[in-house]
Amino acid sequence: MEYILNTKDIRKSYGIVKALKGVSLQVPKGSVYGILGPNGSGKTTMLGILLDVLQADGGQYEWQGYSSPESARSNIGSLLETPNFYHYLSATDNLKISAAIKGRGENDIERVLKLVNLYNRKDSAFKTFSLGMKQRLAIAAALLGNPDVLVLDEPTNGLDPVGIAEIRNLILQLSQEGKTIIIASHLLDEVEKVCTHVAILKLGELITQGSVLEVLNDEDWIELGCADNEALLLALQSSGLCKQVRLQNLIIATPNKDVSIEVLSKWCFEHQFVLNHLVRRKRSLESKFIEITN
Amino acid sequence: MKLLMIEWMKLKKYYTFWILTGIFGLLYILWNYGVGSSMVSIGSGNLAILSKSYSFPQVWSNMGFIYSWFVIFLVVFIIISISNEFTFRTNRQHIIDGMHRLDFLHAKAILILAISIGATLFFYLISLIFGFAYGGGNMFDENYFILYAFIYTLNYLSFAALLTFFVKRSGLSIIFFFAYLLVETILTNVINKKLNTSVGNFTPLQSSDELLPFPLLDSLGKMSGLSQEALPAILYVGVSLAYILVYYLVARRKMLQSDL
Numbered sequence: 435m436e437y438i439l440n441t442k443d444i445r446k447s448y449g450i451v452k453a454l455k456g457v458s459l460q461v462p463k464g465s466v467y468g469i470l471g472p473n474g475s476g477k478t479t480m481l482g483i484l485l486d487v488l489q490a491d492g493g494q495y496e497w498q499g500y501s502s503p504e505s506a507r508s509n510i511g512s513l514l515e516t517p518n519f520y521h522y523l524s525a526t527d528n529l530k531i532s533a534a535i536k537g538r539g540e541n542d543i544e545r546v547l548k549l550v551n552l553y554n555r556k557d558s559a560f561k562t563f564s565l566g567m568k569q570r571l572a573i574a575a576a577l578l579g580n581p582d583v584l585v586l587d588e589p590t591n592g593l594d595p596v597g598i599a600e601i602r603n604l605i606l607q608l609s610q611e612g613k614t615i616i617i618a619s620h621l622l623d624e625v626e627k628v629c630t631h632v633a634i635l636k637l638g639e640l641i642t643q644g645s646v647l648e649v650l651n652d653e654d655w656i657e658l659g660c661a662d663n664e665a666l667l668l669a670l671q672s673s674g675l676c677k678q679v680r681l682q683n684l685i686i687a688t689p690n691k692d693v694s695i696e697v698l699s700k701w702c703f704e705h706q707f708v709l710n711h712l713v714r715r716k717r718s719l720e721s722k723f724i725e726i727t728n
Numbered sequence: 729m730k731l732l733m734i735e736w737m738k739l740k741k742y743y744t745f746w747i748l749t750g751i752f753g754l755l756y757i758l759w760n761y762g763v764g765s766s767m768v769s770i771g772s773g774n775l776a777i778l779s780k781s782y783s784f785p786q787v788w789s790n791m792g793f794i795y796s797w798f799v800i801f802l803v804v805f806i807i808i809s810i811s812n813e814f815t816f817r818t819n820r821q822h823i824i825d826g827m828h829r830l831d832f833l834h835a836k837a838i839l840i841l842a843i844s845i846g847a848t849l850f851f852y853l854i855s856l857i858f859g860f861a862y863g864g865g866n867m868f869d870e871n872y873f874i875l876y877a878f879i880y881t882l883n884y885l886s887f888a889a890l891l892t893f894f895v896k897r898s899g900l901s902i903i904f905f906f907a908y909l910l911v912e913t914i915l916t917n918v919i920n921k922k923l924n925t926s927v928g929n930f931t932p933l934q935s936s937d938e939l940l941p942f943p944l945l946d947s948l949g950k951m952s953g954l955s956q957e958a959l960p961a962i963l964y965v966g967v968s969l970a971y972i973l974v975y976y977l978v979a980r981r982k983m984l985q986s987d988l
Contacts, residue, residue: 482987485824486824487823487824487987487988488987488988489986504826504828505826506826507823507824507825507826508826512824512825514820516817518816518820518821519816519821520738520742520816522741522742522743523738523741527741531734531738532821532825534730534734534737535734535825535826535827536826537826
């Protein structure tokens, strides 16, 4: 597999606080890579190091396919922590400065402002913007020049539900265009809806990483219900079909790998249990996340 | 050049920039006009402290001394413009957008150089006008004061910039700057008096102050023999330039090593 970013054993301390304890990530090209973790787990520190605003205490990283770290950064669209703009300048003037630093022309400014619905406020000073508008301007700046790689730190911060949905769709659309997108977030359902890969950080340590399917592998369960759940529970426990069965209002069963929902349904019927409830539940990233990080 | 362009994009619509440079320019002209036309004087009767020597070559030293005070407006501007980068966190954003850490420092250095050149040219032009309007003589006499004014401006602005790189906030930086000016003046005097030398003049800002001294006190001191024999100005030029180099190296180290 081709990787756009490789990090090896990145370490960083703030005084006695160890923010990153040797984190190694591999971000595949074309993936939507979610870096997850509770507040203070080191997500922003990691991205700060990758974007050279923080100095790592140890370890290496490499953005593949760029001649220098500066060239990598100017070709990657990034939003880190807060929208950083000149308060007294308009949206357009601020983006002109971003474009100049990135070494790009100003002809893309109109497109990105329209993309984030700020075009009608293009001449307003940044200081007059609401939190959500500031965030959208930061996203516009990251999209300048249509970069192949995006680094977005909590991109939906400060946005209203409509704004969040818009950004989600934008990310999905960019992903379909083949772009690599790295997202740090603590909003798991947001990440779950868009990511192809995840890395989970906890207190500066990488707990797990891989494709969403790998990380959540074998984690489906099936809810069953019938007139006599307790009898069904006992029967299933002795059936050998399930790894785990418990009763929690309904029967929650984790079937063996080769046992499909059809097999289970058929087995119940043959054993005189007429089901009134049969649902396959996909394990949510949230429950996995809580399990892993606790 | 690209870096200067980027700095210009930040400044051209920044009112504070125009206000502070405007105050610097206008007040400087007005003050000299006031003194030159005898409307402004300090002292009583025939004893006027402010020099009305607007003939060449005295015009250089006389207006140079007045200029040295007005540079403070430019100092305040430099502090505000650099602290803005920290307040708005645009220093971070520049690096994120692909600027090299050193280029951020160099952009500020180039801005300071450009402002110093601009202010010195302004000093030169206004001095010429006043020299011709209120005095006369040979305009090429002693015009090395133009170099002194440049070194002085560069030293003051660079020192202010370095201070702001560490303090980061504009209000505090301005306060620290003035507090430092007082401390340095005391230090200079204490060293000079205790050791009976002029070594105290080699503190960072005093070394440039010596290039644009108070003409009246300077000549009084020399006449009365009270002050130490003046050291050659070229020495102060050298020391000032050395300090500017040190500021740069310290800022460079800070820029390369710190978290933004």
